Amino acid sequence: MTRNRVRSFINEYGTEGVYISFSGGKDSTVLMDIVRREDRRIPAVFVDTWMEYPGIRQFVRRQENVTVLKPVMSLKEIVTRYGWCFPSKDVAQTIWYARQGKQWAIKKLNGLDSEGKKSPYRQQYIKWLPLYESDILISPFCCDKQKEEPVALYEKQTGRHPILALMAEESARRKEAYLRTGCNSFESRRPMSRP
Known part of the structure; x- marks a missing residue:
């Protein structure tokens, strides 16, 4: 089923229109293997926030065809300006x-x-x-500034759409998003595949 969903997404946007969202973790590593069995030319994108384990960062550097993005703001700037997530x-x-x-x-x-x-x-x-x-600064913007904004810029510059290894059962937000659009969302503002 995963291969079928991936194939359908690639057929919709072409090899030049998709990328693999790659964290270096087990789920995205398995997904990268599945996607690249369909087409080895599909790039992966890793956002290096400097909060990843050194072993993950080393593993990512050993993979082929991986673009490394950097955050638009440092964690210190985010926490000072917006607060802790x-x-x-x-x-x-x-x-x-x-x-x-x-x-x-x-x-x-x-x-x-x-x-x-x-x-x-x-x-x-x-x-x-x-x-x-309390007076403690709290905000949801850490992930936005560290990961989502660099990825949005990449997508705008390349015209590519993500294939993500998101597990619906990992959070209520992910489950809700999956129930709303299913594995492949072609009609949404930001088309993506979550096979």
Whole structure:
């Protein structure tokens, strides 16, 4: 099934229109092998944030046809300007927008759904209210500045679309994205394959 999804995505955009999002981890390494069995010319892209283990960085350098991108801002600049991405991107994003006065985020932190009713799915956020009320800078922008912005620039410059090794069960956000678009999203603002 994975090979079929990859083949379908390559057929849609061509070899020159796709790339492998490569972290050097087990999932993206397996994906790279599957994709390159379809076409060895498809490049991989690795974002070197300098937070990866040295062994991962060495492994990535030994692979063929890998483009290495650098973050647009250092981690120190991000933390100073925007704050820490803590305890997770989802919670950090909720805290950030609640501090901006966004009602959806305030309701979420109080365990309420969009209509203001108690939500069993949002009770887990209540424990983060003290963090929201603190002076600690919290934001979801670490990943944006470190990884997503360099990748967006690469995609704009090359016209390529990503093939990613995202596992839907690894987070609620990934599962939600998968349920919305499936493995291959051709019609979205940012077409991608998550086989």
